[in-house]
Amino acid sequence: MRAFLGFVRKETLHLLRDRQTLAILLLFPVVQVLIFGFAVRTDVEDVAIAIVDPTPDVATLNLRERIAASDRFHIVGVTTSTRGLDARFRDGSVRQALLLPTDMERRIGRGDSLSLQLLTDGSDPNTGGIMQGYATAIVDRWYREVVPQRGVLRIETQSRMRYNPTLESAHLFVPGLVAFVLTIVSALMTAISISRERETGTMEMLLVSPIRPVAIVAGKVIPYIVLGFVSVLLVLVAARTVFDVPLRGSLVLLLAESGLYIITALALGVVISTKAPNQRTAMIAALAGLMLPTMILSGFIFPIDSLPRPLQLLSYIVPARWFLVIVRGIMLKGAGLATLWQETLVLVGMTLLFLVRGSRGLAIRLG
Amino acid sequence: MSGRDDRVTHAIETRELTRRFGDFTAVDAITFHVEPGEVFGFLGANGAGKTTAIRMLIGALAPTSGSATVAGYDIRSQAEQVRRRIGYMSQKFSLYEDLTVRENITLYGGIYGVSTRDIVTRTGDILARIGLEHAGDELVREIPLGWKQQLAFSVALLHRPDIVFLDEPTGGVDPITRRRFWELIYEAGAAGTSVLVTTHYLDEAEYCRRISIMVDGAIAAMGTPAEVRRLVGAETLDEVFLKLTRPGAAA
Amino acid sequence: MRTVFFLVRKEFLQIFRDRTTVFQILLIPVVQLLVLANAATFDVKQVAMMVVDEDRTTVSAGLVQRLEGGRQFRVLRYEPTDAGVDHALLDREVTAVLHIPRHFEEDLVRRGRAPVQLVLNSEEGATAGIVQSYALSILGAYARELDRTLPRLEATRTARVAPLDLRTQRWFNPTRNYKHWMVPALMVSLTTIIGLLLTAQNITRENELGTLEQLNVTPMTKVQFIAAKLIPFWLLSLLIFTIGLTIGKLVFGIPMRGNLLLVYLAAMAYLVVVLGLGLWISTITRTQQQAMFVAFFVILIFLLMSGLFTPVDSMPRWAQYAAEANPVKHFVAVMRAVLVRGAGLETVGRPILGLGVAGIGVLALAVGRYRKSVA
Numbered sequence: 005m006r007a008f009l010g011f012v013r014k015e016t017l018h019l020l021r022d023r024q025t026l027a028i029l030l031l032f033p034v035v036q037v038l039i040f041g042f043a044v045r046t047d048v049e050d051v052a053i054a055i056v057d058p059t060p061d062v063a064t065l066n067l068r069e070r071i072a073a074s075d076r077f078h079i080v081g082v083t084t085s086t087r088g089l090d091a092r093f094r095d096g097s098v099r100q101a102l103l104l105p106t107d108m109e110r111r112i113g114r115g116d117s118l119s120l121q122l123l124t125d126g127s128d129p130n131t132g133g134i135m136q137g138y139a140t141a142i143v144d145r146w147y148r149e150v151v152p153q154r155g156v157l158r159i160e161t162q163s164r165m166r167y168n169p170t171l172e173s174a175h176l177f178v179p180g181l182v183a184f185v186l187t188i189v190s191a192l193m194t195a196i197s198i199s200r201e202r203e204t205g206t207m208e209m210l211l212v213s214p215i216r217p218v219a220i221v222a223g224k225v226i227p228y229i230v231l232g233f234v235s236v237l238l239v240l241v242a243a244r245t246v247f248d249v250p251l252r253g254s255l256v257l258l259l260a261e262s263g264l265y266i267i268t269a270l271a272l273g274v275v276i277s278t279k280a281p282n283q284r285t286a287m288i289a290a291l292a293g294l295m296l297p298t299m300i301l302s303g304f305i306f307p308i309d310s311l312p313r314p315l316q317l318l319s320y321i322v323p324a325r326w327f328l329v330i331v332r333g334i335m336l337k338g339a340g341l342a343t344l345w346q347e348t349l350v351l352v353g354m355t356l357l358f359l360v361r362g363s364r365g366l367a368i369r370l371g
Numbered sequence: 372m373s374g375r376d377d378r379v380t381h382a383i384e385t386r387e388l389t390r391r392f393g394d395f396t397a398v399d400a401i402t403f404h405v406e407p408g409e410v411f412g413f414l415g416a417n418g419a420g421k422t423t424a425i426r427m428l429i430g431a432l433a434p435t436s437g438s439a440t441v442a443g444y445d446i447r448s449q450a451e452q453v454r455r456r457i458g459y460m461s462q463k464f465s466l467y468e469d470l471t472v473r474e475n476i477t478l479y480g481g482i483y484g485v486s487t488r489d490i491v492t493r494t495g496d497i498l499a500r501i502g503l504e505h506a507g508d509e510l511v512r513e514i515p516l517g518w519k520q521q522l523a524f525s526v527a528l529l530h531r532p533d534i535v536f537l538d539e540p541t542g543g544v545d546p547i548t549r550r551r552f553w554e555l556i557y558e559a560g561a562a563g564t565s566v567l568v569t570t571h572y573l574d575e576a577e578y579c580r581r582i583s584i585m586v587d588g589a590i591a592a593m594g595t596p597a598e599v600r601r602l603v604g605a606e607t608l609d610e611v612f613l614k615l616t617r618p619g620a621a622a
Numbered sequence: 623m624r625t626v627f628f629l630v631r632k633e634f635l636q637i638f639r640d641r642t643t644v645f646q647i648l649l650i651p652v653v654q655l656l657v658l659a660n661a662a663t664f665d666v667k668q669v670a671m672m673v674v675d676e677d678r679t680t681v682s683a684g685l686v687q688r689l690e691g692g693r694q695f696r697v698l699r700y701e702p703t704d705a706g707v708d709h710a711l712l713d714r715e716v717t718a719v720l721h722i723p724r725h726f727e728e729d730l731v732r733r734g735r736a737p738v739q740l741v742l743n744s745e746e747g748a749t750a751g752i753v754q755s756y757a758l759s760i761l762g763a764y765a766r767e768l769d770r771t772l773p774r775l776e777a778t779r780t781a782r783v784a785p786l787d788l789r790t791q792r793w794f795n796p797t798r799n800y801k802h803w804m805v806p807a808l809m810v811s812l813t814t815i816i817g818l819l820l821t822a823q824n825i826t827r828e829n830e831l832g833t834l835e836q837l838n839v840t841p842m843t844k845v846q847f848i849a850a851k852l853i854p855f856w857l858l859s860l861l862i863f864t865i866g867l868t869i870g871k872l873v874f875g876i877p878m879r880g881n882l883l884l885v886y887l888a889a890m891a892y893l894v895v896v897l898g899l900g901l902w903i904s905t906i907t908r909t910q911q912q913a914m915f916v917a918f919f920v921i922l923i924f925l926l927m928s929g930l931f932t933p934v935d936s937m938p939r940w941a942q943y944a945a946e947a948n949p950v951k952h953f954v955a956v957m958r959a960v961l962v963r964g965a966g967l968e969t970v971g972r973p974i975l976g977l978g979v980a981g982i983g984v985l986a987l988a989v990g991r992y993r994k995s996v997a
Contacts, residue, residue: 024912045936095969119787126792127962147786157769158735165744287914454841465836481628
């Protein structure tokens, strides 16, 4: 027992002395939260729109003011012709253009139909659609006020966004960040740590010692479990203090599930380390083979429902996917174990599977 | 020529060469010289400062104080000229394990500016001399330790340097293999190359023309093996060693 | 010059001898491009919806039919009360709930307007807005249809004034293929990851093995060393990039409206920056593990703030300024501008020049930082 503790101590000191890595591991979660909270946004604001107004009059000025007043748009130029518009679209300085008809005021007065053209940069179909929607809404609203539309039947929709009323970016991504950060810290670190020990040959020395192989792995892994918890706490603290991300469920449950997931990721790290012949391979496998799928297939950024069917099936084997549901459930929806027991069970199952594969793989490697 | 001091005839000359790491003095004001073509043995216990001293002489580590010239060039201000004229074999052999024997030779030959024609001829010579004719295209990882050592040494001599530095070159092999290695060293010395070799094998010390024994960073004794034995008043070099390294021993 | 040749030769020999690594660096980008291009989308497929219909009239039923008729919604549950709404949302059984209150039909007939409530599960955020817009458009269409067909009490149903004819047009990417937008960017990210990882751990690896010391004792200069480390990986990365482009064209049919030469010019400059960065990281770390970590950290920040996944325009001002210092951002922008929008030298000339200058700067940093001897 004492030998084991001594071994844990050695691993911890090892980790603590590596200032650079430690700094990054601690800084990483915080920086991620900040970036995701502030910079990664799917919404669109401040769209550069150009207006082509061949015959400016009261009506067109009114509409232009409406658009300028909205903080979703900023007008980058008002011209009388479409010359040069093409080039400006191409170089990205203009994202939308609204082409107004001639003599708009007079047309409205006479009750003629008004024909406007809205050009949108559709290279990114998503933001294109969003921009188009916003612009259309503003023009529609303006039109309904300027030209009173009595008698048109309307279904008035009140929409509420539950669990995340303001669609705050941080609220969306932070739960996913917890999963992501833990995956990186746990799986990556373990894979590297074990392969490094093997590469430098000290592993054989350890095996000859009276410590059992299981204890060796466990000892290697304990500092990272602690580090994982610290990371989770860092993410949560940063998220709550800077972005007011809610924690509607139980903190204890969240930490318990995080603990479970840390072990899942660590076990996965062990499996990776047994398959990789050297450090470099382990790292590339862990990073490229684990990080990207975790980011893309877990529902972290791109919703799982949006994935094509085969990829949706693939996502079932990504542990982060299940953990993400759990974290989002606890943080945003206040869900408890009663709701989340299936996902928890899946994680437990995966953990056991990885542990079995991992220890068997290690035994083969070392034995 | 660029600043070469032609009055100096020594291959290596140091004056009060010192290296400190914080409070710890690894090399303590050593002063010695090595003649051209001489095989000079640098002895001492592990941690006595031998490797640090060598690293200063090859330009891998800057001295804290003192000076030295190697092949007539100052190690501080004329480091690049020094590098052109020396060869080095480190404790780790520093051959690329994932390259073949031939590829290693070609690489270092190319870096040192040996002409392609000469690389080809010298490769053949080396392989023949060491006995690796049929292993030219083997990965260095695959060949036995003794041959790796001899190969590393040959590569260090590939560009015909004036001086070659060997840091513990014969660790981990049997005495016969070590003997074979020393034959290579003699050949190099006979051809006019100066050899500075560190070792903690005392029988190898007898092979050197002169030796120095480092204790705690300073040179405790220097001269031919016979002179050193006489100086310290001992029958064998073993005794010399014990006398010098025992605490309280007179320098 | 000759020294560089021999060093480059050695690097290539080492790279291609390591089967697993070659396998990885060629295969991983390919596989990931294929998978990720299909995965990276915010498109919403069928949304599971629950309708609480307290009205239960032909008009409300008509609305439900409209919802089911389109491919966007799947009405999973049809309830008379909202008793099960909370649980259904909590349990993720449905994503959207439409609540049609009593008097729906009556209100429409009598007053010409009626309220409904739409509740959306926004835990997955990005899609909530899209789902909302789908629902709104279906509701709007139904309202217009009812406007024509529903018999109304309102006597003063005046002749409608001229309708607004707002014609919308999307420029570039007429097929609204999100892949055409994402694949060029994904190529950049994959090439970057591989390139940066390879160079970052390269020098530290030699250091750990001891071969670096041997090289430092030779007359090889710092510039020769860095150049020899750069060239093989630069060529390799360009190869990976080309493979990616080929796949993009053959598998995903990405457009190539502009001049490919511009793309390659940008790629060459960009890779110098990225690989140089990797080499610089290599000079400031002592172990491979540290090198990988720093590299990974840097990659992540660069990728996230580059407009790859989410638009730069959506970022706050300060982030947009910061993005100007991000080489990934510029390269992704050039790629998309040239391939999707067909932009020319006037547009992309400046970013490319910027990348070139940055590349020289980073290399100078790496060379400056590298020491052949320890002080």
